[in-house]
Amino acid sequence: xxxxxxSLAFRENSVRALKDSALRAAMKxxxxxxxxxxxxxxxxxxxLEGLRDRASAxxxxxxxxxxxxxxxxxxxxxxxxxxxxxANDAATAREIIRKIxxxxxxRLIVKGKSMVSxxxxxxxxLEAAGMEVVETDLGEYIxxxxxxxxxxxxxxxxxxxxxxxxxxxxxxxxxxxxxxPQVLTKIARTALREKFLSADAGISGANFAAADTGxxxxxxxxxxxxxxxxxPPLHVAILSIEKMLPSLADLPAFIRLLPRSATxxxxxxxxxxxxxxxxxxxxxxxxxxxxxxxxxxxxxxxxGESRDILKCIRCGACMxxxxxxxxxxxxxxxxxxxxxxxxxxxxxxTGMAKSHPLVxxxxxxxxxxxxxxxxxxxxxxILQLRRRKVREGFSDPATMRGMALFGKxxxxxxxxxxxxxxxxxxxxxxxxxxxxxxxxxxPAPAKTPLRRRLP
Amino acid sequence: MNVLLFGTCLVDTFFPExxxxxxxxxxxxxxxxxxxxxxxxxxxxAFNAGFDAAARAAAEHFLWEFDGNMPxxxxxGSCAAMVKHHYPQLFRDDPKxxxxxxxxxxxxxxxTQFLVHVAKAHEAGLRGKGTVTYHASCHLTxxxxxREEPMTLLSSLKGATFLPMPDAARCxxxxxxxxxxxxxxxxxxxxxxxxxxxxxxADTVTGCDSGCLMNIADAVRRRGMKVRVAHIAQLxxxxx
Ligand code: SF4
Numbered sequence: 001x002x003x004x005x006x007s008l009a010f011r012e013n014s015v016r017a018l019k020d021s022a023l024r025a026a027m028k029x030x031x032x033x034x035x036x037x038x039x040x041x042x043x044x045x046x047x048l049e050g051l052r053d054r055a056s057a058x059x060x061x062x063x064x065x066x067x068x069x070x071x072x073x074x075x076x077x078x079x080x081x082x083x084x085x086x087a088n089d090a091a092t093a094r095e096i097i098r099k100i101x102x103x104x105x106x107r108l109i110v111k112g113k114s115m116v117s118x119x120x121x122x123x124x125x126l127e128a129a130g131m132e133v134v135e136t137d138l139g140e141y142i143x144x145x146x147x148x149x150x151x152x153x154x155x156x157x158x159x160x161x162x163x164x165x166x167x168x169x170x171x172x173x174x175x176x177x178x179x180x181p182q183v184l185t186k187i188a189r190t191a192l193r194e195k196f197l198s199a200d201a202g203i204s205g206a207n208f209a210a211a212d213t214g215x216x217x218x219x220x221x222x223x224x225x226x227x228x229x230x231x232p233p234l235h236v237a238i239l240s241i242e243k244m245l246p247s248l249a250d251l252p253a254f255i256r257l258l259p260r261s262a263t264x265x266x267x268x269x270x271x272x273x274x275x276x277x278x279x280x281x282x283x284x285x286x287x288x289x290x291x292x293x294x295x296x297x298x299x300x301x302x303x304g305e306s307r308d309i310l311k312c313i314r315c316g317a318c319m320x321x322x323x324x325x326x327x328x329x330x331x332x333x334x335x336x337x338x339x340x341x342x343x344x345x346x347x348x349x350t351g352m353a354k355s356h357p358l359v360x361x362x363x364x365x366x367x368x369x370x371x372x373x374x375x376x377x378x379x380x381x382i383l384q385l386r387r388r389k390v391r392e393g394f395s396d397p398a399t400m401r402g403m404a405l406f407g408k409x410x411x412x413x414x415x416x417x418x419x420x421x422x423x424x425x426x427x428x429x430x431x432x433x434x435x436x437x438x439x440x441x442x443p444a445p446a447k448t449p450l451r452r453r454l455p
Numbered sequence: 456m457n458v459l460l461f462g463t464c465l466v467d468t469f470f471p472e473x474x475x476x477x478x479x480x481x482x483x484x485x486x487x488x489x490x491x492x493x494x495x496x497x498x499x500x501a502f503n504a505g506f507d508a509a510a511r512a513a514a515e516h517f518l519w520e521f522d523g524n525m526p527x528x529x530x531x532g533s534c535a536a537m538v539k540h541h542y543p544q545l546f547r548d549d550p551k552x553x554x555x556x557x558x559x560x561x562x563x564x565x566x567t568q569f570l571v572h573v574a575k576a577h578e579a580g581l582r583g584k585g586t587v588t589y590h591a592s593c594h595l596t597x598x599x600x601x602r603e604e605p606m607t608l609l610s611s612l613k614g615a616t617f618l619p620m621p622d623a624a625r626c627x628x629x630x631x632x633x634x635x636x637x638x639x640x641x642x643x644x645x646x647x648x649x650x651x652x653x654x655x656x657a658d659t660v661t662g663c664d665s666g667c668l669m670n671i672a673d674a675v676r677r678r679g680m681k682v683r684v685a686h687i688a689q690l691x692x693x694x695x
Contacts, residue, residue: 015639323626327643360637363630363644364503365593386505395505403501407509410501411516413493420468437638441673443469450467450474454460454490 006334037264076214080276090120106200113137114205151330154316202228235286261315318368461529464496476692484574532595582694583615588657645674
C-alpha cells in the first residue's frame with residue numbers, strides 16, 4: 001500500500017467517486033449517522049461552548065510554546081524509561097523505525113491505527129525490508145486487505161458497506177460469507193488474536209502526549225490499541241510533535257470532546273495511558289518502548305500564517321459535516337488527510353505545487369467551523385491558502401484574467417453596466433461557451449437590470 | 456427613514472424582480488430606499504477565490520458608494536456577511552479604510568434582519584398562500600448569524616403553511632466560484648438539496664440568497680419538480 005499522491009487530480013477523482021453509487025450510499029449513511037450521534041452526545045454536556053474555549057486555549061498554549069513542551073515531553077519520557085527519537089522528515093522516521101525493528105530481529109509486527117504512520121508511508125517501507133505488518137484496527141485491517149488507504153481519519157473504511165466487507169473476508173480469509181457486523185468483527189478478532197500473541201513488536205500512534213509525565217495517550221474502541229502497546233515485547237510509537245498537551249491533567253477536557261466529536265460516543269471504550277516500558281512488578285507492558293517524534297514540516301507551519309491548523313486534534317468531525325467530503329469520500333483528496341482539515345494540512349505538508357486543486361475543494365459553507373471542538377478557523381485557513389495559491393501563481397491564466405477584469409468592473413460603474421449589457425446581449429454565446437455545467441445552470445440576464453428599473 | 460439599498464450584482468443582473476419586491480417591502484414598512492446608482496458588487500466572488508486585490512477594489516468602491524450614516528439594506532445574506540465580516544479582514548492593514556469598513560458593517564442589514572428587528576414586519580399581518588419551505592443559506596446562517604428571522608417572517612404569513620426542510624442549513628453546492636470550479640460536485644449537492652425540498656412536499660421553496668436559489672432552481676428544473684423557487688422578498692411582497 002504505497003501512497004502515490006493524487007491531489008492534483010482532485011476533480012477527476014471526485015467525478016469517479018460521484019459515479020460510485022455504493023461509495024456514495026455508504027458515505028452518506030455513515031456521515032449522517034455520525035452527525036446525528038454527535039449532536040445527541042453533546043446534548044447533555046453543560047456549557048459546551050465553555051469546554052470548547054478551554055480545549056482551544058490549551059491547544060493554543062501548546063502551539064505558543066511547542067518546542068518547550070516537546071523537550072519537556074522527551075525528558076519526562078526518558079526518565080520513565082522510553083527511548084525518544086526525533087525525525088525531521090518522513091524518510092528519517094521510516095528509517096529509525098525500520099532500524100529499531102531490524103536490530104531486534106523483528107519479523108511480525110502488529111499495528112494500531114495511526115494516521116502519522118500513513119503520512120510517512122511506514123508499512124510499505126517495513127514490508128520492503130521483509131517484515132510482515134498487520135493492521136489491527138478493524139477498519140484498517142479491512143483496507144489493508146483491500147490494498148487501499150484510509151478514507152477517513154477515524155473511520156478508515158467509511159466508504160465500504162458491510163456486504164463488501166463480507167465478500168472481502170470470504171474471498172481472502174476463506175470464511176463463510178456473512179454481512180453481519182458482529183460476525184465480521186469476530187472473524188477479524190480470531191484472525192488477529194494469533195498475530196497479537198506471536199508478534200515481535202507493536203507499532204502505535206498516539207492521540208495525545210502529556211508533556212509533564214511523558215505519557216502517551218491512546219483512545220481506542222476495540223481494545224487493539226492496548227494489545228499492540230502491551231503484548232509484544234517491543235513497542236514503537238510514532239506521533240507528530242503537535243500532539244502535546246501541557247499536562248496529563250489537561251486530558252479530561254479532551255476525553256469529553258474528542259470521542260463525542262468523532263463518533264458521537266460519550267467516551268471511547270479504552271483510554272490507554274502509556275508511561276514508559278514495563279517496570280519490575282508491572283503485570284503488563286512492553287519491555288522496551290521507543291517514541292518517534294515526527295516534525296515533517298510542522299515547525300515550518302508553526303512559524304507561518306496557517307499555524308492554527310496544528311490545533312487540530314484529529315477528531316474527524318469536520319469531514320462528517322463537510323458537504324464535499326460526504327459526497328466524494330476521502331480518497332478523492334489524494335493523500336493521507338481528507339476533508340476540511342485534510343485539504344489544509346495536505347497543502348501545507350506536501351506543498352502547493354502538489355495539492356493546489358484541494359484549496360478549491362470547499363464551498364466554504366462553514367459547517368466544519370461550527371463543529372470543530374477546538375475552534376480551528378477552517379474557513380479562514382482555506383481562504384488564506386486560496387490567496388497563497390494566487391500569490392504563488394498556481395491559478396490558471398483564464399481565472400487570473402477574469403478576476404483582474406472583475407476588479408476593474410467592480411470599481412467602475414460604467415464598465416460594470418457595460419458588462420451587464422454585453423452579458424445580456426451575448427448570453428446565448430456565453431451559455432454555449434460556458435457549457436451546460438456552468439453557464440447552462442444560470443438563467444439569462446434580465447433585459448432590464450434593477451439599476452435601470454429604479455429611479 | 457431613508458435607507459440605502461444594496462441590490463447586489465446577482466439581483467441587479469439576473470433577478471431584478473427580487474430587488475423590486477425589496478423596494479415594495481421597505482416602503483410598506485416606512486423605509487424609503489435610496490439606490491446608489493454607482494453600486495456594483497461587494498467583491499465576494501474575488502474574496503472567496505483568493506483574489507484580494509480585486510476584492511479590495513470592489514470593497515473600496517462599495518464603501519465610497521455607501522458612505523454616510525443611513526442603514527444599508529440588502530436582499531442577500533452572503534453580501535451582508537461579506538461587508539460585515541470580511542471587509543475588516545481585507546483592510547486590516549489600512550486604518551482609514553478599516554474604520555470605514557467597520558462603520559459600514561454596523562450599518563448593514565440583510566433584508567429579513569431589517570424587517571424583523573427594525574420594521575417589525577412579522578407583527579404586521581402579511582399574507583401568503585400554499586405551503587412554503589426554507590433553505591438556510593450558509594453565510595447568512597453561519598457568518599451573519601441570521602437563523603430565526605426568515606422563519607419568523609414565513610411562519611407569520613396568514614394563509615400560508617410553513618414546512619421545515621430536513622437539513623435546511625446544509626450547503627446547496629453553489630459556493631460562488633465553487634459552482635464553476637467543481638460543477639459535478641456542485642450539481643450533486645444541489646440534487647441532494649432538491650430531494651430535501653421534495654421531501655417536505657411544499658409547493659414553494661424560498662431563501663435569502665439569489666446565488667443559492669439560482670443553483671436550487673436549476674436542480675429543481677433538471678429533476679422536473681413542480682416546485683416554485685422564489686426569493687423571500689418576492690414571497691413576502693406578494694402578501695402586501
Ligand atoms: S479541524 Fe477540528 S473538527 Fe476537524 S478533525 Fe481537527 S479538531 Fe476535528
